[in-house]
Amino acid sequence: MNLAQSILEGSRLALARTLSLVENDQPEGQAVLSALFPYTGRAHLVGVTGAPGTGKSSLVNQLARHLRRTPDGDKPRRVAIVAVDPSSPFTGGAILGDRIRMRDLAGDPGVFIRSMATRGSLGGLAAATASVVQVFDAAGYEMVLIETVGAGQAEIEIARLAHTTLVVEAPGMGDDIQAIKAGILEIADVLVINKADYPGVENTERALRSMLELAHPVRRPSLADAPHEDDPDAPIWIPPILRTVATETTGIPELAAAIQRHRQHLESTGGWQQREHERLVAELHILLRESLLQRWMAEVGSAAYQQVLDSLLSRQISPRQAVQQLLAPDTGEKAR
Amino acid sequence: MNLAQSILEGSRLALARTLSLVENDQPEGQAVLSALFPYTGRAHLVGVTGAPGTGKSSLVNQLARHLRRTPDGDKPRRVAIVAVDPSSPFTGGAILGDRIRMRDLAGDPGVFIRSMATRGSLGGLAAATASVVQVFDAAGYEMVLIETVGAGQAEIEIARLAHTTLVVEAPGMGDDIQAIKAGILEIADVLVINKADYPGVENTERALRSMLELAHPVRRPSLADAPHEDDPDAPIWIPPILRTVATETTGIPELAAAIQRHRQHLESTGGWQQREHERLVAELHILLRESLLQRWMAEVGSAAYQQVLDSLLSRQISPRQAVQQLLAPDTGEKAR
Numbered sequence: 001m002n003l004a005q006s007i008l009e010g011s012r013l014a015l016a017r018t019l020s021l022v023e024n025d026q027p028e029g030q031a032v033l034s035a036l037f038p039y040t041g042r043a044h045l046v047g048v049t050g051a052p053g054t055g056k057s058s059l060v061n062q063l064a065r066h067l068r069r070t071p072d073g074d075k076p077r078r079v080a081i082v083a084v085d086p087s088s089p090f091t092g093g094a095i096l097g098d099r100i101r102m103r104d105l106a107g108d109p110g111v112f113i114r115s116m117a118t119r120g121s122l123g124g125l126a127a128a129t130a131s132v133v134q135v136f137d138a139a140g141y142e143m144v145l146i147e148t149v150g151a152g153q154a155e156i157e158i159a160r161l162a163h164t165t166l167v168v169e170a171p172g173m174g175d176d177i178q179a180i181k182a183g184i185l186e187i188a189d190v191l192v193i194n195k196a197d198y199p200g201v202e203n204t205e206r207a208l209r210s211m212l213e214l215a216h217p218v219r220r221p222s223l224a225d226a227p228h229e230d231d232p233d234a235p236i237w238i239p240p241i242l243r244t245v246a247t248e249t250t251g252i253p254e255l256a257a258a259i260q261r262h263r264q265h266l267e268s269t270g271g272w273q274q275r276e277h278e279r280l281v282a283e284l285h286i287l288l289r290e291s292l293l294q295r296w297m298a299e300v301g302s303a304a305y306q307q308v309l310d311s312l313l314s315r316q317i318s319p320r321q322a323v324q325q326l327l328a329p330d331t332g333e334k335a336r
Numbered sequence: 337m338n339l340a341q342s343i344l345e346g347s348r349l350a351l352a353r354t355l356s357l358v359e360n361d362q363p364e365g366q367a368v369l370s371a372l373f374p375y376t377g378r379a380h381l382v383g384v385t386g387a388p389g390t391g392k393s394s395l396v397n398q399l400a401r402h403l404r405r406t407p408d409g410d411k412p413r414r415v416a417i418v419a420v421d422p423s424s425p426f427t428g429g430a431i432l433g434d435r436i437r438m439r440d441l442a443g444d445p446g447v448f449i450r451s452m453a454t455r456g457s458l459g460g461l462a463a464a465t466a467s468v469v470q471v472f473d474a475a476g477y478e479m480v481l482i483e484t485v486g487a488g489q490a491e492i493e494i495a496r497l498a499h500t501t502l503v504v505e506a507p508g509m510g511d512d513i514q515a516i517k518a519g520i521l522e523i524a525d526v527l528v529i530n531k532a533d534y535p536g537v538e539n540t541e542r543a544l545r546s547m548l549e550l551a552h553p554v555r556r557p558s559l560a561d562a563p564h565e566d567d568p569d570a571p572i573w574i575p576p577i578l579r580t581v582a583t584e585t586t587g588i589p590e591l592a593a594a595i596q597r598h599r600q601h602l603e604s605t606g607g608w609q610q611r612e613h614e615r616l617v618a619e620l621h622i623l624l625r626e627s628l629l630q631r632w633m634a635e636v637g638s639a640a641y642q643q644v645l646d647s648l649l650s651r652q653i654s655p656r657q658a659v660q661q662l663l664a665p666d667t668g669e670k671a672r
Contacts, residue, residue: 030656037654051387130655280648280655285629287659292628293621295663312616318373318470319616320366323623327631 003028004035007139012109015139019114022131033131036138041276043080043137044263045161048147049187050168055194057083058246059168059255060147064111066252067143076110080136080144083115084129112141127290130161130283160187160282163275164262166255168192169208171200188239190258196243196251208241232264237271300326339364340371343475348445351475355450358467369467372474377612379416379473380599381497384483385523386504391530393419394582395504395591396483400447402588403479412446416472416480419451420465448477463626466497466619496523496618499611500598502591504528505544507536524575526594532579532587544577568600573607636662 003021006014021029050056064079071077105111114136116129129146136144146162167188191212193204240258244251266272297305305326312322339357342350357365386392400415407413441447452465465482472480482498503524527548529540576594580587602608633641641662648658 034654034657037657038651041651134654277649281645283655284645284648284658287655288632288662289625289629291659291663292632293625296624296628309617309620312620313613315374315377318370319466319619319623321370321373322620323627326624327627 002035003032004138007032007036007135008039010140012112015112015135018135019132022135023116023128025128029131033134036135039138040134041137043133043141043144044259045133045137045144045146045163046259047162047165048145048168049165050192050194051170054168054170055246056147056168059192059194059244059252060145061105062246062249062252063255064105064145065108066249066256068108068110070253070256072142077142078110078112078140080133080141081111081113081147082129082132082136082144083113083147084125112136126161127283127286130279133161161279163266163272164189164259166190166192166259168194169204170195171198171204189237189262190255191239191241192255193241193243194246197245197248201243205241205243212239212241232261233268234265235269237262237265338371339368340474343368343372343471344375346476348448351448351471354471355468358471359452359464361464365467369470372471375474376470377473379469379477379480380595381469381473381480381482381499382595383498383501384481384504385501386528386530387506390504390506391582392483392504395528395530395580395588396481397441398582398585398588399591400441400481402585402592404444404446406589406592408478413478414446414448414476416469416477417447417449417483418465418468418472418480419449419483420461448472462497463619463622466615469497497615499602499608500525500595502526502528502595504530505540506531507534507540525573525598526591527575527577528580528591529577530580530582533581533584537579541577541579548575548577568597569604570601571605573598573601 003014003018007018018029018032022033023029048056048060060081060083064081067077067079105113114132116125116132133144133146165187167190169191170193191208193201193208242251242255242258244255246252263272266275308317308322308325311317311325312319317325339350339354343354354365354368358369359365384392384396396417396419400417403413403415441449450468452461452468469480469482501523503526505527506529527544529537529544578587578591578594580591582588599608602611644653644658644661647653647661648655653661
């Protein structure tokens with residue numbers, strides 16, 4: 001029996017094996033992924049981002065546990081956790097994190113945890129994450145939690161994979177002028193203040209609320225009395241600000257409800273299809289860029305390439321001029 | 337007189353105008369950049385990265401002030417600061433940071449500060465940063481400090497632009513399991529514990545030192561008695577760990593000396609040429625990928641592209657299959 005069929009029939013072993021093949025960009029993995037692709041598009045993809053120290057991993061674990069205990073309809077929901085660490089070229093940190101996780105969620109066959117570290121370029125990591133998420137989607141995981149470490153551009157790119165993005169803060173982290181970035185607020189669908197039992201939680205919430213008002217000035221009147229926050233069918237989504245204490249599971253049911261409301265909002269406003277569309281086009285372009293470079297490198301004469309590279313390295317021509325020379329009809333294309 | 341000539345003759349106005357043209361990827365900017373490129377390759381490029389809250393900006397400001405006061409040879413050194421914020425699609429934060437900077441370094445014509453926020457993709461930001469750095473290099477700035485916010489993949493990609501990379505930590509930040517990443521240590525040439533007057537500095541230094549030993553196990557015996565830390569001609573560079581209190585300028589001269597030692601190390605071991613080579617090849621490939629995609633998009637029939645896109649969006653084919661179909665000889669290439 002082939003791997004794709006086994007995954008569709010619920011084999012955890014086939015799933016684990018396929019994830020490794022896909023993550024390492026093996027041809028066999030790509031074949032399985034293509035066979036599985038028609039079965040994707042059903043999972044709710046939830047991105048979770050925020051600075052180190054906000055207790056993001058505990059929050060994700062508790063959210064997964066809660067989702068497991070509250071069935072969606074008549075059957076228990078299956079939950080996948082994809083932990084992405086763009087800053088680590090090693091798997092060491094990820095494996096350590098895994099072990100801590102395993103302890104929390106051990107023995108629950110409805111939860112699957114996968115850690116990913118950097119594989120080559122950022123584009124490569126985003127593409128590999130997209131593929132891993134598709135495998136879980138096809139395998140019938142109703143919810144995929146994509147957790148990223150940090151809050152830089154890499155995390156934003158990976159958050160774009162998600163339907164719903166949670167941005168996690170903690171009291172005391174927002175004192176630094178750089179800590180809460182407007183760019184991060186822009187991608188947030190739900191804002192979470194974790195460690196809400198720490199001092200300073202009022203200040204953090206006030207800071208977030210005023211930054212939200214700055215980010216959405218046209219919505220300011222509605223923010224003041226916040227009529228939309230609980231209405232999933234409203235045309236505009238105002239990111240709610242929730243307080244949690246993940247270690248004590250405080251606020252976790254409310255967080256799960258907010259995620260569910262955001263899904264309803266996306267479905268009732270057409271936002272779900274739009275995000276699917278944008279995500280697939282972005283993924284297509286990442287793959288196209290890389291494939292075009294590989295094809296071109298194979299086609300161009302290595303002598304022609306080396307000659308231009310030498311001119312570049314001796315600073316006779318700039319990188320732009322090197323590209324122009326390489327892509328001019330009489331050099332790079334000669335090899336065809 | 338043209339812009340390139342004016343820059344080479346020291347015009348600050350021409351420099352500012354060219355930076356804007358280059359940052360916005362204007363054709364005129366590219367032309368100036370190509371004219372300037374043969375004059376590049378002399379500046380010492382120093383990357384500064386670290387989490388928010390470590391006081392990185394103050395450190396960079398104080399380092400710039402110190403470098404201005406200590407001439408390199410017989411003439412005062414000129415210093416450029418490029419502040420890159422990959423997480424902010426807005427310039428708001430950067431502009432605010434700029435104003436705080438301006439206050440510190442106001443009126444010194446030998447310092448030029450430029451802030452950059454995200455322009456489109458990460459590849460775009462790294463390429464734009466590389467171009468801005470080249471303009472400063474050609475303009476005769478002996479030292480370019482490239483400061484990035486955060487410590488994700490984006491920051492690592494930008495740090496690769498530098499000859500010498502400082503990683504800044506602060507006491508208390510290292511308590512979190514995720515705060516000090518092995519991946520960050522791998523790119524560090526000099527480790528700085530700023531805010532060294534805060535409690536917990538001993539713990540932070542101990543944690544960094546043991547992570548360094550883990551990262552460089554073969555060097556452990558030499559780390560124990562650290563004979564290389566002050567010897568720039570040693571074949572292996574052991575990243576020194578320095579303590580600073582930027583707000584009081586404590587440790588800044590020692591930091592400047594460590595940066596200088598690292599430059600000597602690179603020059604005596606061939607590392608300088610190697611980093612130059614790697615950087616230019618990486619920049620060439622970023623530009624090639626984007627140019628190849630643009631050329632291909634212009635060449636492919638839009639009907640053929642739309643047809644494949646529709647199959648992808650309706651999930652009949654996977655993104656990989658879409659790329660295969662688009663790059664097969666009988667579709668995409670037909671338009672030639």
